[in-house]
Amino acid sequence: EASTLTAEEKLAILKTAKEVAGGKPVLLTVAEDSTRAAEALARAAHAAGADGLMVLPAMRYVSDARETLNHYHRVADASPLPIMIYNNPVAYGVNITPAMYADLARETKFVAIKESSGDIRTLTDILNAVGRRFALFSGVDDLALESLMMGADGWVAGLVVAFPAETVAIYRLAQAGRWEEARALYRWFAPLLHLDVSMKLVQNLKLAQSLVGQGSEHVRAPRMPLAGEERERVEAIVRAGLATRPALPSL
Template sequence: MFRGSIVAIVTPFDSEGRFDEEAFRQLVEFQIENGTDGIVPCGSTGEAATLDHQGHMEVIRACVEQVNKRVPILAGTGSNSTSEAIELTKAAKEAGADGALLITPYYNKPSQEGLYQHFKTVAEQVAIPQMLYNVPGRTGINLTVETTVRLAEISNVIGLKDASGGVNQAGEILACTGEDFAILSGDDSLTLPFMSVGAKGVISVTANIMPAAVKALVAAIEEGRWEDARQQHFKLLDIHNIMFIESNPTPAKAALELMGRCKAGVRLPLVTMQPQSIEQLKTVMARHGLIA
């Protein structure tokens, strides 16, 4: 169900810091029109950490309604509290999401057995396809190969968004799991190497501003056009890098504002991009014809 080019979509805010639903719906349309294969609302890029539960569900409901079953929706519902993750996952299922993306619990730093019990409990409590999300750079803990393989045995744990940067780790997991367990790259710049060892796509930040280009890369890999894929990979590297010149999603939102698609505002403790970073962003975007 979840494969190809999937966007980790931003959550736009208005000038008062409130969810800008109309801008969000237009961003969803922009994605679908440009071939995106799936949408992740309320992930890290969607600033889920600063959305309260009501706001979280407003975003997911708007996404489900606007998508209207045209592409799958993988809603971010993770938390460092197991009970909160269950609550959010139940609400996403009721709203009509096709699956849930659950980050490893941050700050608590649980053991591998704690991680296993956390994800197992959520999976048992909510009958919806669930994808694990391993991002040690944000959470301070790595979901190991062994723990991931154990979790893959649970019927509704269907895959892993891997933002560990470890291609070897992804390969080891794939060597131990069946075809039904999908790994998706969690780093745009690693889409090509991850897919070369069997990952089924990417959950992309860059797709917020260049959905057709990210889709073209993934399609080239899926079709075995490796030289085309390699050239597209090289072409996108500067965009991937500039998307993380400051904390995600600050650059993506700044780029979308420059493209006239939504405001650049983020919620504290994030702040809008610094002037020197904006100039670097503009240079790279102009190189790709995204702005004049």
Template sequence: MLFSGSMVALVTPFKAGKIDESALRRLVDFHIQEGTAALVPTGTTGESATLDHSEHERVIAICVEQSARRIKVLAGTGSNSTHEAIRLTKSAMAIGVDGALVITPYYNRPTQEGLFRHYEALAMAVDIPMVIYNVPVRTGVNITPQTIERLSSIAAFVGVKEACGQMSQIIELFSRVGSKMGIYSGDDLLTYPVMALGGAGVISVSANLVPRKMADLVELCLAGEWEKARLVHESLVPLHMALGLETNPIPIKTAMGLSGILSNEMRLPLVPMSDGNTQSLSKVLDAMGLLKKESK
């Protein structure tokens, strides 16, 4: 399978409002050292909605340059405009990514036929492996297992990042396309059950902070070491829950700041985490030994 394992939904570091390129390069090396299977930049966690096109391309280019083929790069290139999604995906392909993560068109809420034609048009326009990304809570539209089954006949679509949050839909998705495409958890909390159903990995927010543990979890699942994997899963549940206290990526950037990995700077309209939720998050990080000393 082209993509498998723990893949990080990579944050975009900022400094004084600009992309912090040196910090981004350090993150790339950090994930290579910690066993992450692929970088997934310029997605929701990477604040892609606030990046202009030149910044979007620059983040992808840095990941490709710094990784130097030591780790795969699956770049977020989706849009609610099919024309723009094609342009972004062509750009990422020219930069040299291994694949593209393409979110369902958001806000304009296309029908299932519109979704099919959107992805079909992408496949006709670009020559790169693509992973479909379903996250209805963000986009306002749910791509159904039936529509994904239609798309599975197109060779370009090698996988699905499923973040619908409904296990019944995920089970149906496996029954329809599990033998044809990689299915990846788009929700850290559901990684273990998705892997038990036959998942190929996770595109993880938590991996920004605990890449080795997320890599261990997925690798144990892939090896059939279910009891060991369950123990790792259980140890990570409090973190996954805490990282959902506010809108992603506010909690993960806050956690990375508290852990000393990265500045917690975000772009408006995202704002710093509330004091109460920061305290709750800090308690979880402290219990896991992740707080930097001066934060205690």
């Protein structure tokens, strides 16, 4: 919900996360309307103790390749923090291509990619273009196992807020090459993971975590909590998942 938060609120959340993270790294997402605002937030995040940034292209305006690269380089220049590049052309209209990653690879602060194009072929194209220059992460819940199989290093997960043990188990099974066990767990998880791939993913995830006792449904306007048939559908998916929740393999 970054687009509905002020910069001050984002920094307050960052500081709260740092307090409860037990020393684990905390990243702040930079998704601003302008490059100038993104630079300012990157500087403020560093001053507030962020360990890294996840950076999106500037919001609203659909930038071309030259403009997108300029945006990323200027944000990198604004802060010493390491940066995860977030590519989500489906939601934001800007596609960072493998050729563009070859340009970004020259800046050492760019260390990771969150790949959310929805096209599993993109991972192979990135690896062919820049090798292992970046740590690669899947950003689409219902492509996570496929991404791990195709060489992704990790998974920036959504349903983890409601089902953390199962999310971690799939990752660890994949890392161990225990593909049959990973596939079985992933197939059970799939109806829930599909909730992440929706214009209402925020409401879906918050309802799911509320139903398992992990959080609240509160969202900021213009979003509103799910109601009517939409709510009933998500509740049914979550309750079906809980009713058939498998025992996790030993890891």
